[in-house]
Amino acid sequence: MSNAHADDSFESAPRRVEGTTRTSHWQKRLRRRYAAEKRFQAYGIIAICLGISFLVVLFSSIIGNALPAFTEARIKLEVHLDQGDLGIKDPSDEGELLRAYYLKPVREALKKVIPPADRAERKDLYGLLSVNADAKVRQMVLSDPTVLGTTQTVWVLASGDVDVMMKGIIGRDVPEERRQINDRQLAWMDQLVEQGLLEQKFNTTLFTAAASAEPEAAGVGAALVGSLMMMGVVLILTLPIGVAAAVYLEEFAPVNWFTDLIEVNINNLAAVPSIVFGLLGLAVFINFMELPRAAPLIGGMVLTLMTLPTVIIATRAALKAVPPSIREAALGVGASKMQSIFHHVLPLAGPGILTSIIIGLAQALGETAPLLMIGMVAFVVDHPSTPLDAATALPVQIYMWSGLPERGFVARTSAAIVVLLGFLIIMNASAVWLRRKFERRW
């Protein structure tokens, strides 16, 4: 390397200078120049370290914030499910089972463990339970109505305030009036922990539940479903359109004004702010074509328009990497141009094309702004079942949660980010793996 060569000559320079006399002026100057050289290198190292430390701080702050959300406080209770108490007349009627008030037996069970003295104490006691504490009991009864009339051991969800307290996010030394849990509740919590009835369990709610106003009951389940649906739409649309466009531009397009126009457009679209695509989706898909707002189908279409330029540019590079000799050989044995491309060039460019599609999908998965424009910020409680239902997406869910004041949501948001980043890392890693594994040197 010529750089190394240059190094040697510089290192030998000062020695020669030292050998002569009356060179103090030159020595000084040389020292200054070398100091400048060192400084300049140091700037570069500092810049790189800064960049990488930003990355480290970003990841560690998010993961640090997210850790508490992966566990949740649950209370072990012996819940007696009396059909009469629940007001269920006909256990075979699913609607009735769904509507029954399950919080009541849960509260009764808690009262058995800690008998409250008066109304105020009872209110505090109930405050230990999440408003969604009945979810697990309801699920249990719905899946098997024969448990009615029996006593079941259930780990019910504790309230978000208890959870925050258990994790020490809000310390015990915080004065009573400034925390949500009062001293009496704190004593009960200690009692429950001592009896082994209050524990931190792995949080499954986070991955299955839909949005909720209560941090302890909120999950990214519905948002995940919405995001997956959108990725499906993006894949179905981007794969054929992107590959077709790239094949045309790389293999067929004559050199004329129309081809130039297409290329200029693709290059410019790749740099248009994503929010502008959202405006396009709002004006064309929703107002003009009157398609439903907030539907994953529309979201997927908008994201497709946004990712297409990236995918086309990357796919063209993959096609270009296939050497012309392949095409010529196919043409030489009598294949038509179309056959040479579809039978030989495309399969050879396959891994490269797949990589570019994965990268496009990863870009689409993390995009938020255009989805806000088409109304995906709505508070969606149900899991969407078709691509035309109102839905939300993972990044939009992160945005919505980040605006909520409850402490518990900071952890939830960070956990949602960890899930999102997890998907992105998997996608990008598989793209890199594909490239390494199938990379060919012609």
Next chain:
Amino acid sequence: MSLTTMLLVLLVAALAVYFLGSRRARQVVRGEIRQLHSLPPFYGAYVGLWLAVPALAVMILWLAIEPMILGASLRADLPASVLNGPKDQIGLIVSTIKSLATGGVTGSTIEPFMMELADDYAAAKATGRSLMTAAVFAAALAGGVVGFLHIRPAMRARNRVETVIRILLIVASSIAILTTAGIVLSMLFETINFFREVPLANFFLGTTWDPRFAAAGSGGATGQFGMLPLLWGTMFVSIVAMAVAVPVGLFAAIYMAEYAAPKVRSVVKPLLEILAGIPTVVYGFFALVTVGPFLRDIGGTIGLDIDARSTLTAGFVMGIMIIPFVSSLSDDVITAVPQAMREGSYGLGATRSETIRRVVFPAALPGIVGSILLAVSRAIGETMIVVMAAGVTANLTANPLEPITTVTVKIVNQLTGDHEFSSPQTLVAFALGMTLFVITLGLNIVALRVVRKYREQYE
């Protein structure tokens, strides 16, 4: 029949015809395939295309025209009292009736005549759908028969099929043009609507941003739509972001290109590029939860009053995001400077840093400027970080410690509420979007020009 089933049926029919067609081609020449112009599958594909293309064309045309006809007849059926009423009320009533017809929920009051019209509309829609089903399948049948009759040994099936495929390829690549046209036309259209109600000077030269939200249905409330505070906010945040990203990105690029061993470079470059792959909403949250409070606390200890949401927070975090845009592109440009130029400089006795500053950097400057311009356009169009970390109040200030708002924040704000679509409060978002589009487009064109011009010099 729903559209999905219709498409599925068409797909299955086309596949069936494909197999039938190729069998038919074999039969015509009694198995002597060499007498056929093309291989049998091409005859099958030919018939399949004849079946699918006309049917799909009928379907698309129908879907495009039907809403116009139905909408027009619905408007014609509206009672005189509504037709003579205020113009913006008509649109609201029409959309209420339409959502009633599809069983949707509406927020506005429902009058008896609306229910009646909604029933009529739903009935007309159902008739339209069954007529369409009939028309589509008639077209498919006719097309299939025509295609089948065309099968003859001399028919150049491969060439015809390939022509169709070629046309499909052209259509797919034209989508880029359609998208650009869609962006420009839709925004232009809404922007013109906006300027019908708000004078140009008010928007471009006004220094007050106070749009006064109007609830759906209540017209009349007009506000101030001066975009200068927003434009200044966008520029201010971008300046802060570039102040972070340019030094860090540039020095990182120079080190990676000139000093780093190939091994270090192969680790550091992808690591820095991860910063560009992180979703912007994550940066927004990072700014909101970590950087904002951190800066506020530091400000507190040295006696500065820094808001948790401020230009500084948003700009700083955006700068982090943009580092790889500057570093990666500049790295490529610096590496592309011919080695001979460096060696010439070394030969004259210059140190490495002197060579970089006096020779390599000036030679790479146009490319570096191009990469910085691209980064600026990225910063201007960035939405989520500023929405979450910059604030919402339009503020014509030069103090980076105060909250500020940007063009993109206001686009989101104006469109994420429940406002009536035709009010200036909503339409202003399109005028802002158009401004944003024009600015970023201009920057991109200039940047690409600069980069390309430079590349030609050394290749």
